[in-house]
Amino acid sequence: MVRGNALNLKKQKQLDTELVYLQDPLKLAENTIALLRNDDNEKAHDLVRRASKRIPCTVSWNHLVDYAMSTGSVKRAVHIYNEMKKRAQKPDAHTYTILLRGLSWHPHLKDSLPLALKVYHSMFAEDCPIKPNIIHTNAVLKVCAMARDMDALWGVAAKLPQKGPGAPNNLTFTTILNAIRAIAWHNDKDLRDEDWEEKSLRRQRAVVQGRKIWEEIIPRWRSGDIFIDEELVCAMGRLLLLGSTERDYDDILSLAEQVMGIPRQKRQLGEPREITDGEGTSLVTEESTVDRASRHGSSLLEVYNDHPEGMDEDETSSLSTPAPVINTALANIFRPKSSSPNISMARPGRNTLSLVLDACISLRAVPSAQSYWGLLTDPSGPYNVCPDSENYHMYLRVLRVQRASKAACDLIQDMHSGDLKLMQLLQPKTFRIAFSACVRNKASPRVMEHATPILHIMCKTLAQPDLKCLEMFRDLASSQVQRDFHITLNALREMETSVRLLRNYVNYGNEDVVVDDVTKTAATDFARRLLGVFDKVRQTAGDRLERGEKNYIMAQKSALDLWAQRRVKIMKEGKRYQRMRSGQIPRSAGMPLVRKKVERWTSGKHTLKLEDRAEKALGVGRRKRMQRAEEARERSGEFDEFV
Numbered sequence: 001m002v003r004g005n006a007l008n009l010k011k012q013k014q015l016d017t018e019l020v021y022l023q024d025p026l027k028l029a030e031n032t033i034a035l036l037r038n039d040d041n042e043k044a045h046d047l048v049r050r051a052s053k054r055i056p057c058t059v060s061w062n063h064l065v066d067y068a069m070s071t072g073s074v075k076r077a078v079h080i081y082n083e084m085k086k087r088a089q090k091p092d093a094h095t096y097t098i099l100l101r102g103l104s105w106h107p108h109l110k111d112s113l114p115l116a117l118k119v120y121h122s123m124f125a126e127d128c129p130i131k132p133n134i135i136h137t138n139a140v141l142k143v144c145a146m147a148r149d150m151d152a153l154w155g156v157a158a159k160l161p162q163k164g165p166g167a168p169n170n171l172t173f174t175t176i177l178n179a180i181r182a183i184a185w186h187n188d189k190d191l192r193d194e195d196w197e198e199k200s201l202r203r204q205r206a207v208v209q210g211r212k213i214w215e216e217i218i219p220r221w222r223s224g225d226i227f228i229d230e231e232l233v234c235a236m237g238r239l240l241l242l243g244s245t246e247r248d249y250d251d252i253l254s255l256a257e258q259v260m261g262i263p264r265q266k267r268q269l270g271e272p273r274e275i276t277d278g279e280g281t282s283l284v285t286e287e288s289t290v291d292r293a294s295r296h297g298s299s300l301l302e303v304y305n306d307h308p309e310g311m312d313e314d315e316t317s318s319l320s321t322p323a324p325v326i327n328t329a330l331a332n333i334f335r336p337k338s339s340s341p342n343i344s345m346a347r348p349g350r351n352t353l354s355l356v357l358d359a360c361i362s363l364r365a366v367p368s369a370q371s372y373w374g375l376l377t378d379p380s381g382p383y384n385v386c387p388d389s390e391n392y393h394m395y396l397r398v399l400r401v402q403r404a405s406k407a408a409c410d411l412i413q414d415m416h417s418g419d420l421k422l423m424q425l426l427q428p429k430t431f432r433i434a435f436s437a438c439v440r441n442k443a444s445p446r447v448m449e450h451a452t453p454i455l456h457i458m459c460k461t462l463a464q465p466d467l468k469c470l471e472m473f474r475d476l477a478s479s480q481v482q483r484d485f486h487i488t489l490n491a492l493r494e495m496e497t498s499v500r501l502l503r504n505y506v507n508y509g510n511e512d513v514v515v516d517d518v519t520k521t522a523a524t525d526f527a528r529r530l531l532g533v534f535d536k537v538r539q540t541a542g543d544r545l546e547r548g549e550k551n552y553i554m555a556q557k558s559a560l561d562l563w564a565q566r567r568v569k570i571m572k573e574g575k576r577y578q579r580m581r582s583g584q585i586p587r588s589a590g591m592p593l594v595r596k597k598v599e600r601w602t603s604g605k606h607t608l609k610l611e612d613r614a615e616k617a618l619g620v621g622r623r624k625r626m627q628r629a630e631e632a633r634e635r636s637g638e639f640d641e642f643v
Contacts, residue, residue: 001411005325013048013052015046015047016050017176017413018031018047019047019050019051019054022047022051022421023055024055024403025055025056025057025059025060026059026610027075027401028048028051028055028057028060028415028552029057029059029060029063031044031047032044032047032048032060032062032064033505034065035047036063036205037063037069040369041064041067041322044060044063044064045064045080048060048061048064049083049087051090052087052089052198055466056089057089058084058089058091058095058632059091061080061081061084061089061091062092062094062098062325063079063093064097064589065077065095066098066102067101068080069098069099069101069102069105069106070102070105071102072106072107072114074102074103074111074115077099077102078099082214083101084477090129090327092130093129093130093133093135093136094121096119096120096130096132096136097136097139097493098136099116099119100116100119100120100136100140100142100143100611101139101142103116103143104116104117104139104142104143104146104346106373107143108145112143113143113144113147113149113152116140116143116144117140117156118131120137120140121157122137123136131188132166133165133166134165134167134168135168136173136624137156137166137168137172138169138171138172138175139159140156141153141156141157141172141176141179142175144156144179145175145176145178145179145182147187148183150179150183153176153179157176158173160172161623162465163225167225167226168226169226170224170226170227170228170229170231170232171231171234173213173217173226173232174215174231174232174235176502177210177232177235177236177239178212178235178238179243180206180209180210180239181206181235181238181239183241183275184202184203184205184206185242192639194520195467202242203242203243203244204244204512206228206239206242206259207239207240207242207243207248210239210300211333212238213607214236214333214334215333217232218258218333221259221343221543222343224343224504227328227344228259228346228350230260230349230351230352231351232346232356233255233256233259233260233346233352234351234352234400236255237252237255237352237359237588238251238255238355239356240255241358241359241362242357246269246362246363246435247269247358248267249362249363250266250269250358250359250363251334252340252355252359253265253266253268253356253359253360253368254268254334254335254336255334256348256352256355256356257333257336258334258336259345259346260345260346260347260348260352261345262348262352262356262372262375262376262383263375265368265371265372265375266360266365266368306387306527314361316532323557335539346382348376348383348385349385350385350386350387350388350390350391352376352383352385353372353373353376353377353387353391354390354391354394356369356372356376356392357372357373357395357398357470359392360372360398361394361397361398361401361403362578364401366398366401366402367402369395369398370398370402370407372639373395386427387432392411392415392425392430393429393430393433395411396408396411396430396433396434396437397433399411399437400433400436400437400440403437403440403441403444404437404441405437405438405440405441405444405447406446406449406450408433408434408437408438409438409449409450409451409453409454409629410455411455412426412430412431412454412457413457415430416460416461416575421460426457426462428460428462428466428469429470430468431454431457431458431462431466432466432469432522434454434469435451435454435469435473435476436472438450438451438454438472438474438476439472442476442479445474445487447477447480448477448487448490449490451473451476451491452491453496455469455473455494455495456494458498459498459501463510463512463513464501464502464505464510464513465498465501466503467502467519467522467523467526469601470495470498470499470502470526471529472524473495473532474495474526474529474533475489477491477492477495478532478533478536481533481537481634482540483539483629485540485541485544488533488536488537489537489553492530492533492534492537492556493552495530496556499527499530499560502523502526503523503527503563506519506523506567517571518569520571521571523567524564524567524571524592527560527563527564527567528564529562531560531564533555534556534560536548537553538553557628
């Protein structure tokens with residue numbers, strides 16, 4: 001809250017002294033920013049309030065409003081805005097932009113949308129010197145979108161002129177398309193899983209709404225009234241992904257070709273496919289099932305703003321699916337046409353790469369996805385898109401669908417051998433998707449040759465091996481026993497380093513990560529299942545195992561079995577000690593077996609070691625244990641050093 005008490009005389013003199021050197025509005029604004037950065041907003045407010053009597057300081061008031069919005073104090077920001085007008089400081093266009101933009105940051109407040117609409121509509125008054133421009137309109141549209149109020153959004157958008165300074169631009173259409181997609185997705189959460197027909201209908205209505213908007217965008221773009229950027233293209237593409245037909249997914253590829261110039265890497269739906277004989281002579285033209293459905297109007301649904309005549313709202317909502325209506329104009333709006341060479345095409349980026357890969361996955365066109373990846377990420381190509389981690393993960397999912405373990409291995413190796421930025425993109429999630437591609441290709445006899453380099457890179461890159469990746473590699477190696485037990489045995493040898501790193505991580509932990517009990521239990525279970533793989537190799541190979549291989553298997557089994565038993569014992573003693581500390585069981589019941597042996601022996605060095613071990617298990621401090629050991633040595637007459 002703004003302080004309402006009058007300043008004392010001493011503070012008034014200090015502020016007046018500072019204002020002597022702040023007669024320039026620019027200097028006052030810079031001083032206000034410096035005070036707000038130091039969180040001294042009270043002093044900044046007092047200075048601006050007293051300076052308002054002498055000089056125009058609208059910029060400084062704008063900084064105060066912006067600071068209040070950024071800290072989440074919406075009421076304080078509105079209070080500062082009203083005080084600014086009371087002190088004869090006229091708001092400028094940037095003042096309204098700050099207010100509307102700040103209200104979009106807090107859509108959860110119930111007063112945000114009404115206040116934004118009130119401020120926006122007040123700018124249309126005759127006595128308001130500042131008239132709204134497209135920046136203010138985009139800001140209030142964002143408030144409506146964040147509040148999920150489509151009625152208010154369409155009410156604002158309906159007042160926009162077709163041409164001129166207040167005409168909609170690319171950001172306006174981007175906000176509207178994103179709002180349609182977000183609300184369609186949000187409304188699906190209110191429906192049960194059984195209402196899949198209603199979900200599909202709602203999403204299809206949203207898609208058709210987006211198609212109608214795009215039908216309005218393209219003529220503006222071809223006439224040069226607006227320019228199209230990647231954000232607008234991807235907003236339309238993500239909306240098409242909500243559709244339930246292959247036509248919607250295929251139109252994403254046409255969309256990229258229409259406004260970005262990316263040539264299609266897949267045959268377009270609706271183009272006839274010729275069936276030829278062995279000599280290349282055309283026999284018949286075949287039309288796909290999807291094309292026939294599109295021709296009969298089952299891919300697009302007409303959306304009506306008003307209800308059909310003769311039916312009320314309840315009867316309309318009870319219908320499962322309306323009668324489909326053919327709309328050829330909406331079906332062909334993404335068809336690329338010969339355009340003027342002066343039209344600027346949108347430049348594709350990482351968002352576009354992710355969009356086309358997602359569309360290819362939905363179309364089950366994995367070879368086309370690989371072609372798009374090579375076309376867009378080629379360093380010597382026209383696009384030269386530098387993928388991020390999400391792009392790599394999406395492409396690895398494409399390879400997983402195709403069971404392309406070799407391509408997944410090559411991609412991981414390229415990322416590891418690249419620059420430092422690519423190596424930083426290697427995450428546990430990256431290796432999990434790559435290993436899952438190998439698991440899907442386990443029928444291949446060379447799959448272990450692809451999975452082993454991925455395992456080595458994971459051990460070199462990650463701070464500790466990922467347990468789920470090790471489990472997938474173990475199961476993959478186990479599946480190769482029936483084909484050739486030597487493949488499984490070699491894979492187990494390659495796992496030796498990663499298993500040792502995992503054991504060290506569980507035993508000693510990490511500086512940044514604390515190993516929890518769930519991870520320790522999972523690691524112990526992994527070791528036990530790995531013992532089963534060794535047993536499976538022995539049973540399958542039988543007498544074909546050489547002496548050295550038998551010795552290796554026995555040594556590895558012995559080490560793993562001993563470690564697993566030790567982890568189980570430590571976990572049991574830890575749980576018993578926690579129960580003793582909490583008083584659930586008496587202290588004597590929690591004594592380990594070593595303590596009972598100590599009670600039978602009365603003197604000697606073994607007594608000291610066993611007592612020390614027993615007391616350590618019971619949680620006795622080191623200093624107290626050493627003190628008891630010293631007393632025991634004096635009683636027994638031994639004065640050798642205690643270890």
